[in-house]
Amino acid sequence: MNVTLSRSGDVAVISLNRPEAMNALNAEMIDRIGTLIDEAAASSPRALLFVGAGGKAFCAGADIRELLERGAGAHRDAARSGQCTFAKLDRLPFPSLAVIQGVALGGGLELAMACTYRIAVAGARFGLPEIKLGLIPGYGGTQRLPALIGKARAIEMIASGRLVETDEAAQIGLIHQVVEAGDSIDLGVRFLDRLGEPFPAAMRMARTAVEKALSVSLEEGLSLEADLFVAATQTTDATEGMRAFLEKRKPAFTGR
Template identity: 45%
Template sequence: MDFKFLIYEKEGYVSRVTLNRPKVLNALNSEVFDEIGRAMDLAAADDGVHAVVITGGEKVFAAGADIAEMATADPVSVYKFGETAQGALNKVENLPKPVIAAINGYALGGGCELALACDIRIAGESAKIGLPEINLGIFPGAGGTQRLPRLVGAARAKELMFTGDMIDAARAEKIGLVNQVVPDGEVLSTAVKLAARMAQKGAVAMAMLKTAINQGLATDLASGLNIERQCFSLLFATEDQKEGMQAFMEKRKPEFKGR
């Protein structure tokens, strides 16, 4: 599959999606969001991909939505843009495989929202993260108003979105916005190593685990427990479950087949 604004690579069981609009700091327009969605479709359909890393390269993750595209937009075109953006990020969030954001430099606006849709966020020490849309007379429209409060709590999310302030990586880690802060030169390698570790786990169990967490968070506790029970039970029809438990009893490393 050809991409104009992304680089899609695969090494072992890990695919790497690199945003590639360096002249505009990886600004996210409708074409980029569409390509992100197509990249997730590609990863979902490939049984040889067990985990995904999304990066913007060594200097910037993504500095936000493409304001040049949005400045003269009308409500109808913005609604369509929102459908494209939210649709793409929903595919990131619901990909039945772990997705890790490797954040260097700025992750602002739509770039922050892309990171929020990932399962894990690794940030460089000099990363700057924020949702500054309020300073433009708008607010986050690609999932930020929904995903950020679920991640860091409503009060902290409101503070970030109401002020539009950027925060550094240390603050982001403290409030739970990122999982880990590492030296700038180690962001991508750390993310890839973590993805490779996750890729060695049982692919079916990983998919069911992600489903149980994501769907459970979107409902009440009783319903979430029911989702968990169903997903957990289904795993006992898989070869991987039998192999995993047999390997444990035989004190050896399991050889999962993803079925």
């Protein structure tokens, strides 16, 4: 299988396993990723990791040979399929993390940007080089990149198609952390551990509030925040978290 789902303890792991093509995405892989995201969600892990096999690439983007064979209608269907698949990550009740070794280009970077967190091994490179093929990003890159690094930097990256090194990626907010080389799954689990898992049910609400802040007015955003705050107070995790604070102990969150 070019995409597989496994577990590392209570963390679900989706592996892009096409190293001979630098884990480039074709239509079959996009469909498979969507299916495996759903399967991972059904198993209620504390987080979902994305890793790339081979060490040279997280994912080098779309399969160009496949692109050449499509007509206009098929291109639109493929773009919408990729967008819908990656958007599933926004709706997960737990966080997702892309662990990047090598390159994350085009659709690979778009997948990584759809994750809650991104970490990268020193020496990794990032870019949306579609413009060099006479194309533009089609799996959400033009929408997610400005939200992460700002409009000015995003249009420069997309219009030039240039690759960004790890230090710059961390500086502009494209990735959360640069890490030393190692096994991708281990690196991901260690990063999650430092965040203080398990995550409470309020994690999904926090992500929803932050994401909506970029597309609604301040008044609408504040109203949504208030609604989500109230919803968070009604979770079992909120009761546990507040009691644990008063009792001076670590909370035992269950995601409910």
